Amino acid sequence: MDAVGDGTRRAILERLLEHPSAVGELAAGLPVSRPAVSQHLRVLKQARLVTDRQVGTRRIYAVDPQGVREVRAYWERFWSQALAHFKAVADTEAEQRAGSGHEEKSDGDGG
Amino acid sequence: MDAVGDGTRRAILERLLEHPSAVGELAAGLPVSRPAVSQHLRVLKQARLVTDRQVGTRRIYAVDPQGVREVRAYWERFWSQALAHFKAVADTEAEQRAGSGHEEKSDGDGG
DNA sequence: TCTAATCGTAAGTGCTAACTTACGGTAAGT
């Protein structure tokens, strides 16, 4: 969750989705230093979103599809429950109104 | 995204999913002050996750199911693409492995 | 108009985390 909350980490994830990469390669394509990327990768690794393996002096990071599925499932469940709950309540309230019209109000605030 | 990244905001959303509430009511059930809730509601409103309407001196906030659907769709698309992309790449690499090894290329960075 | 109730906003504070520089460690080549 926190893992995908940061923009840089999402950029890293996007890169890794295309193909596994070493830390230096990732840093070269991002506006942050190599240690910063390394630290982000640590967070992603703790979140089980990436895996790493050593190849010579380099460390290749790759997306862990299993972790992606888990995070995705978590959020899908969250949103689904949210919508389901809302739908149920809206339905109950509609019955309670029993004939009263439902109106969506717009705040009209421009920003 | 940022909107649901904070725990307090998620708590507010959970409360609002049960039924629309005024700011004071929300604050009374949370361990933060009323202004804090008000600021969180501002973020949720900017994210189109809640709507508000004035009732007397009170302001009633409610979940905007349309916004919830949009945010949900955004993330579902994100994760789906991620998994789809990964699957495609994994498949391609599997074919490549069938004939030759896959080697990561290095490009010297200036440091 | 005066008072009570409710809310948003401004100003200021504390904590988290993202970032950089500096350093040490490991692997490969000569």
Add this chain to the structure above:
DNA sequence: ACTTACCGTAAGTTAGCACTTACGATTAGA
């Protein structure tokens, strides 16, 4: 063994955010 390449981590700095207190604005009632 020496050098080069690549990386993770520690230490320190800085920016952002969540929170609180203080204040002004709006609405309802007498």
